[in-house]
Amino acid sequence: MSQLSLIARARKDFHKRLLASILQIDDSGVPGNADRSSASSCNIASGIAQKLLAENGVRTVAQTSGNKFEEVVALFISNTFPNLSNLRPGTWDVRQIKSRGGSEISKYSQYEHLAALTEAAKGNLELSAALGNDYTITPDVVITRQPETDAVINSIGHIVDSEVALRSDLRDRSLGRPPLLHASISTKWTLRSDRAQNARSEALNLIRNRKGRQPHIVVVTGEPTPSRLASLALGTGDIDCVYHFALHELIETVSELSDSPGTKISDSDDLLRIMVEGKRLKDISDLPLDLAV
Template sequence: MPASFVTDLCGYRNGKPNTSDSSKADSVELGRIFFERLGVPEEKHAEKNDHTWSLAMVADLQGKLKEVAQHLTVERERHAHEFEQYAHLGAIQRLADDDSLPLDNAVRNLQNHLPTAEEGGEETSVLVEALLKALDESRARRRPLLDALGDESLPKLDISVHRALDGAAIDRPHLVAGFSLKWSLRTDRLQDPRTHGAKMATLRRGRMPHFAAVTMEPRPYFLARLGQGTGDLDCVYHLHLPALTAAVDEYYSATKSRLKTRDTFHRMVEQRRLRDYDDLVAYLGTL
């Protein structure tokens, strides 16, 4: 079953489908066929949906998961280091926060409340000077070390699905799934989800969350470039795979090259590299 909210996000911009690359005739033509299958009228104008989509998807998943997995929480725009498998990623930044200034102020405040050398506090003055010198030396040693450390980080997750951990040593939720949302695909947008997935696999401490891209892109070529990777992504979910399959079967026919593209698309579906939105919901219900 496709995403119930998908047609609300579809429409035309300057007479062209908002899933299409307006500079590519084949993309526009395939997009029109795709929208015909979706039942999107040509007079429907498309608004920008950068945040509308993620809000609609979070609301949809929350409603569906209440029935099958009440222990799961769905949110948008969360940092990976907010979850227990990636909590260590924020440690370098916390270490880099220089706490020597408050210590320096505390020593000077102590100095103001102790006898001066003229008042017979020679030993006190020596102690304060020693403390200040130790702080300066500590700061001098610490800064080069911090500058040499790598700043390991991850971009925010477009959508995260997590659960609480009972009795865990760290008071942070466990990330069970993360999703990178790409309404449409271009060459410059393909690498983001794959790089994100590779870094999540490399930097985790513990179980790897289910990580996938979610898209409305209709062109098999770009879907294959994203989905036929080396394991950076578990799979690619499409918001309306049945309508896309029908559009691909209609458009990619008649010529040998087009039939080859159609066959590549079907292989992706059969190999479950490309899955329907309903598969996403069903899988989350098992986590």
């Protein structure tokens, strides 16, 4: 048997951590990512859980589930993306953002100007009302890249000097330039209509308020229901792509249920195919390589 690749091992570890925490089946047979009021959600979630060998456990509350999912996603990316230095060289940092104060985004090069807006709005109610909260963006997980010193840039030849490339965000001439936001990752253990719209609103704010290169803007979710996935995945322009925590198992489960008499998910198979073939829904294992683009 051939040895598993790095990403294949990381995917297995990713699922193990979820199975040990939030992806468990409660006493009534409902997995932790299912909507117990929806039969199709429970059926699909159960199929995925069984394929991932879920054990019985205590169903966690939504907030705890969300925080744990962020943590496990951040760890998966930390264990994969930095290993792609042959494809995407740089000094990288992957972090789960635990603070929800709204000022996190201004720590990064493309958004540092937002700190001045926040400060100005504090003492001016009129300005605060006019600005609203369009500039208040707090990603769940971020990937940042440190700017490079001249020594690194010139390590293979005389690339820059004191006369050129003085304003590039990648060049850290003063040894104090803030990191560049490479990716903003929104994690949604489950999707309801309001959660889908929150992800879209945050993505649009990241696009509109940046100065410089747009970061990757993606969503990672454990939502089992194709119709709810479609509410976020279909369409283009705001989110790069939606990544499912177990897309292979989801496709297999939906296919099996579609062939079973008495199940009401006949449209789910086609809907999944549209999202996957349209490059709007991918597996978590696709994310590290996509981040290297």
